[in-house]
Amino acid sequence: MKLHLIAALAMAALLSASLAPALADAMAGSRTIHFTIAMVSHLGGKPERDGAMTISIDAKGNISGTYHGSAPASDPYYGKDEPVSGSLTGERIHLEIGQQGELHVDGALDENGIIATGSIGSVQLYDFVAVPTPSG
Numbered sequence: 001m002k003l004h005l006i007a008a009l010a011m012a013a014l015l016s017a018s019l020a021p022a023l024a025d026a027m028a029g030s031r032t033i034h035f036t037i038a039m040v041s042h043l044g045g046k047p048e049r050d051g052a053m054t055i056s057i058d059a060k061g062n063i064s065g066t067y068h069g070s071a072p073a074s075d076p077y078y079g080k081d082e083p084v085s086g087s088l089t090g091e092r093i094h095l096e097i098g099q100q101g102e103l104h105v106d107g108a109l110d111e112n113g114i115i116a117t118g119s120i121g122s123v124q125l126y127d128f129v130a131v132p133t134p135s136g
Contacts, residue, residue, distance in 0.1 A: 032056045035130035037067070039118055042125055047072045053084060053130060055095075061088040067097045 032054060039049040049072070055065035063086040069077030077098070086095035086105075093114055095105040105128050107116020118126035 030056070030058045032065075032135070034133045034135050035113060036133050038129045038131075039126040040129075042127070047074070049075045049077075049126070051075075051077065052133075053097075055084055055086075057088050063087060063093075063095065 033056075035053045035055075037049075037051045037053050039051075041048070049069065051067055051069040051071075053065060053067045055063050057063050063084065065084040067077060067082045067084050069075045069080060069082070072078065082098050084095055084097050085101065086093065088094075088109060091108045091110055093105070093107055093109040093116065095103075095116075097103040097105065102120055103118055104120070105114075105116045105118045107114055107128065113132050114128065114130035116128040116130075117124050118128040
């Protein structure tokens with residue numbers, strides 16, 4: 001599982017050169033960003049959760065978008081489009097994922113993507129890595 005996280009970080013480094021200008025623009029104004037997501041559980045024996053997320057960030061830092069779970073089939077978001085809301089203040093990002101905002105994500109957004117922790121309630125459960133991907 002940790003190998004997937006390392007691979008996601010390596011891919012983020014490779015993509016950052018080509019996507020850095022677009023991501024910098026998105027951080028400065030109203031833009032839409034697409035990500036590939038990997039969530040690695042802190043609880044032993046849990047499979048990595050993967051998906052895709054598209055968020056729009058307005059000029060005030062308000063975030064809206066969707067998350068689509070792609071693995072594993074036991075993920076409650078598997079095969080579903082779930083709403084994403086949140087905020088961006090400087091590089092600090094906060095996301096709420098799910099119909100009731102069940103999954104909370106807190107971390108940093110920079111030209112490499114999002115590195116964060118995910119929690120349900122007050123329990124930290126996931127390392128959350130979002131790698132920017134080209135749209136389309």
